Amino acid sequence: MTNLSKQLFVPLIFALLLTVVEKSNAQLDYLMSIKKIDIHTHINNDAPFLRKFLDDYNMKVNTLSTGGLDTARMNFRINGATEFTNEQPRYYSWVTTFELVNRDDPNWTKNVIKKLKNDFEHGAVGVKIWKDIGMDIKNSDGEFIQVNDPMFKPIFEFIEEQGKTLIAHIGEPIQAWMPTYPISKDKPGIYWAKHPQFSFWDKADRPSYSDIMAARDNLIAKHPNLRVVGAHLASLEFDVNEIAKRLESYPNFAVEIGGRMRYLMWQAHGKVREFFIKYQDRIMYGTDLSGGDIKWKNNLERKATNEEIEKMNERLHYRHDLFFRYLATDDDIPCGNYIIGDMPLPEPTYTVKGLALPKKVLDKIFYENAVKWFPGVEKGFK
Numbered sequence: 001m002t003n004l005s006k007q008l009f010v011p012l013i014f015a016l017l018l019t020v021v022e023k024s025n026a027q028l029d030y031l032m033s034i035k036k037i038d039i040h041t042h043i044n045n046d047a048p049f050l051r052k053f054l055d056d057y058n059m060k061v062n063t064l065s066t067g068g069l070d071t072a073r074m075n076f077r078i079n080g081a082t083e084f085t086n087e088q089p090r091y092y093s094w095v096t097t098f099e100l101v102n103r104d105d106p107n108w109t110k111n112v113i114k115k116l117k118n119d120f121e122h123g124a125v126g127v128k129i130w131k132d133i134g135m136d137i138k139n140s141d142g143e144f145i146q147v148n149d150p151m152f153k154p155i156f157e158f159i160e161e162q163g164k165t166l167i168a169h170i171g172e173p174i175q176a177w178m179p180t181y182p183i184s185k186d187k188p189g190i191y192w193a194k195h196p197q198f199s200f201w202d203k204a205d206r207p208s209y210s211d212i213m214a215a216r217d218n219l220i221a222k223h224p225n226l227r228v229v230g231a232h233l234a235s236l237e238f239d240v241n242e243i244a245k246r247l248e249s250y251p252n253f254a255v256e257i258g259g260r261m262r263y264l265m266w267q268a269h270g271k272v273r274e275f276f277i278k279y280q281d282r283i284m285y286g287t288d289l290s291g292g293d294i295k296w297k298n299n300l301e302r303k304a305t306n307e308e309i310e311k312m313n314e315r316l317h318y319r320h321d322l323f324f325r326y327l328a329t330d331d332d333i334p335c336g337n338y339i340i341g342d343m344p345l346p347e348p349t350y351t352v353k354g355l356a357l358p359k360k361v362l363d364k365i366f367y368e369n370a371v372k373w374f375p376g377v378e379k380g381f382k
């Protein structure tokens, strides 16, 4: 290369690189500037570190109640959410749930509906059901109760009548039916090692993955006027085409990402990008992050330690930063193998190309779809 061409070439390359960085930063700046809702969290209570984060990121979090078989935990969450979401509507909204312990009581349906009515009056924007339906509870004949069981019909009809949304975490990622992960206690980061009751690969008498998916699909089909949101990408996280099939079949159905972003990162870049663009009105941002400075463990609530708060804060920033970059930029993002709750942050072992979604799509996924699918979730978010 001659000196002259070097003089031209080097600054040109430098300018090009700058444009790329600027473009990707501009997308991130845009995403940071717009209002965002994380539709799937498990925030226990209002905490100053959370409010600071939500102000910095211009975000609001929706907290989902769980624990249909553990009423103490369920009541801790519901009672907490009733209070702190109404005190701080700028930062928090909530979704309720219902108990399954007394399901054989003849007054169960009536009592559940009464309780839901009260929760809606206290601002709950929806109702969550969990995988214990389908994978845990049984009827008097010893059969696993599926989500399309007639026992739930009046409850779902009531939710529809009230104009609220059902968010369904039904089933597990398909790996729960495979010996992909060793069920070993010395691998504490692996979910099914900690919760072997939801690992079905070696239990032949349990429902299959496709049985559970079919029951969920049947529920959506049977209630065409009920808004149903599939949590965790509807447990179909391994293939966007499988999600697309349901979105095509059921206009009353949408999905939220809820801690399954890595499965999207692992699929073909072009296919995933197309999925987001084609179904831009039906996908919501969600992380499944928990938090608050009160913790619930072994039926007791206790104050989180400073070290735990620091860890939560670090995780909060790490995950949102990673996910924002993946959705908004076309960066080559260094990624670790896994993002695991209690484990140290992973060392990067490969790169994932960001999707660089158009601004209009980011607006919908991060905010507009949450408002459309969970009316009232935006209340107080100025």
Ligand SMILES: [Zn+2]
Binding pocket: 040, 041, 042, 064, 258, 288
């Ligand atoms: Zn969750």
